[in-house]
Amino acid sequence: MSTTVDPGTKGRILVVDDDASLAEMLSIVLRQEGFDSELCGRGDEAMATFRDYRPDLVLLDLMLPGLDGIEVCKQIRAESGVPIVMLTAKGDTVDVVVGLESGADDYVVKPFKPKELVARIRARMRKFDDADSEALAIGDLVIDVAGHTVTRDGSPIALTPLEFDLLVCLARKPHQVFSREILLEQVWGYRHAADTRLVNVHVQRLRSKVEHDPENPEIVVTVRGVGYKAGSQ
């Protein structure tokens, strides 16, 4: 669990949603599940609340007054790798992909079941089992699992926890090809197959950070028709 957790709670969650009833309902459900939460109703106030509250996870509605949810997402990403779960009323491809590309880790389509949302939150706040402080290598990258850092030639690369998890998952079994469904299960915690676009978008984001040339990836390699695997080096 994160070190910033207050005693007695499982985590701090910032809820950014302009619908007051939904926000309040969310905070009730989250409290029942043992999370501490803070509400914010405007997009332009979200950053201030975020810096002030320092949450472990952000639930972010896409349609917000003041500032678009997408923009808020980009701003948070600019200064933090904190998990962001989008709440979207539109299951349409474009909205989801734009949201994911702007930095969100996962999304839930309204109307969602409270249990589904909590499962998403838990999955995002869960950490890999860090019992052994192993050091993994993938390509010319060195991954310190316990220290949660990735370095290339000694200089650290900043990854969000999700991107880190994705990379570690691939690096632990260098020769195995992971299908998108398996990755969804292992990294995102989905029991049943969900939207494989999640995987595609995040692999792109990860590549843009760790690859020398994201157009010709060497670290996260696509296996056509199957999925992804760690680079062969």
Next chain:
Amino acid sequence: MLRRVLTVWRRSIQARVVVTTVLLSALAVSAVGWLLLQQVRDGLLQHRVDAVLAESATEVADARDRLSAASSVDVDASGQQRDLVEPIIQRGATRGFDVVMAGPINRDGENPGGRIADGGAEFSPGLDTASVPVRLEDHFARRDGTAWTYTTIRSTDGDTVTSVPGIVVGSQVELPADGLTYVLYFLYPLNEEQETLGLVTRALLAAGALLLLLVAGVTWLVTRQVVTPIRLARQVAERLAAGQLQERLRVHGEDDLARLAISFNQMASNLQRQIRQLEELSRVQRRFTSDVSHELRTPLTTVRMAGDVLHDARGRFDPAASRAAELLQTELDRFERLLVDLLEISRFDAGAAVLETDDVNLVDVVHRVVDAAQPLARKRGVEVAVRAPDRPCLAEADVRRVERILRNLVANAIDHAAAPPTPGVPAIVVSVDADDQAAAVAVRDYGVGLAPGESAMVFNRFWRADPARDRSSGGTGLGLAISLEDTHLHGGWLQAWGRPGGGAQFRLTLPRRVGGPLHHSPLPLVPTDAGERVS
């Protein structure tokens, strides 16, 4: 070559009009020309015959005068004959006619005589006496007077033999020397008339040919004037059809073609306006769907969560409130599914649905769907089996949509499945197969089946086989309609087969490539065991 000519003939109004006009004109010109020629020839000949008859009559009268003047009995018949004919032959040589004087005719004897061939004939030098037709000779053997006919005059001049058409006039004279009748034949050539006729014919032919050329040219020009605007209109219509709705025809003047252009442009404008309206309508509809979606989803989420909280806390309520919380929960589920399905359908109706395609292995998808459906199946005591080949069954498809289709089909089958007809056999069989062109999944159940005609209706929105039957799995009635739309988006087939009491089979066929040709399905629509199980 012939094919090209035929193509031009089929394609070009201009060519057809020009050719038919020229052909018809040629017919008319030939008829007129022929008539004219006939008239001219008859006129010429009539004129010549009149002249010839007059001249020969003068000659004969002259000869008779001379004979009556010399009507003494001093010389013999042949001498007298020669005396008579010689000056006539000389006059003929200068005036251009030939003369033959045949031997005497004896009408009383067995052989009437008078034949030129019998000898004793006097004639112009070089003339072939066979030029006098035998018919004419026969005529004089029986009758008196003057007679004429057409013939071919042949004559030899040295070695050259000439042969020209001509008129032969015969007249009888009686020689006082022997008192017998001789026939004088005058042969008048018709070369002049022939030449004149030839001249007229050539002139007529030339005039006809020129006339035809003129007609062809005029027709070509006239049709061009009509056809060119039509061709322009065609080009514009093609561009309109290709979606360039701003295309218009240029309007010149106020004639029929200009009015056609005006009408055409009006049609195009109306079309453009209608299409814009439809596009606008579609946009508004899409926008509306999106807005409704958003506006409905947010409060529903709140209600949903509130319902969940109440449901979790129902143990602390009194029995009525507790049951109410349960009902609230289940109905919320149903409401939510209905809303999602309705929004999905309206997205299809607005044409806003898009495919996200990738190579999909249907075997994987089927296993995933069947695994996910196992809890529901177990609850119903129904076994679901998968029959798939070892190789992957690939199709280019949107995996989310394909999965939704298969989820629907399997859930549907579980809903309608009856106890397996023979023990140990699964109540639902999901088969997968693929070939180069297509991949297919068939979901077979052994439930109540479908009545005749129902296999098409199952895809209708909110259709129920039996209105009294409840939807135990909580289907919204839109599942198969959405599945069908999803399938159409892929350019595939979704078909149903069923028999009352014999169960049903739903088959999804997807082309190997989206929008690719689909001619057959790797799996049969009517299951192979369709016959056996009907009791």
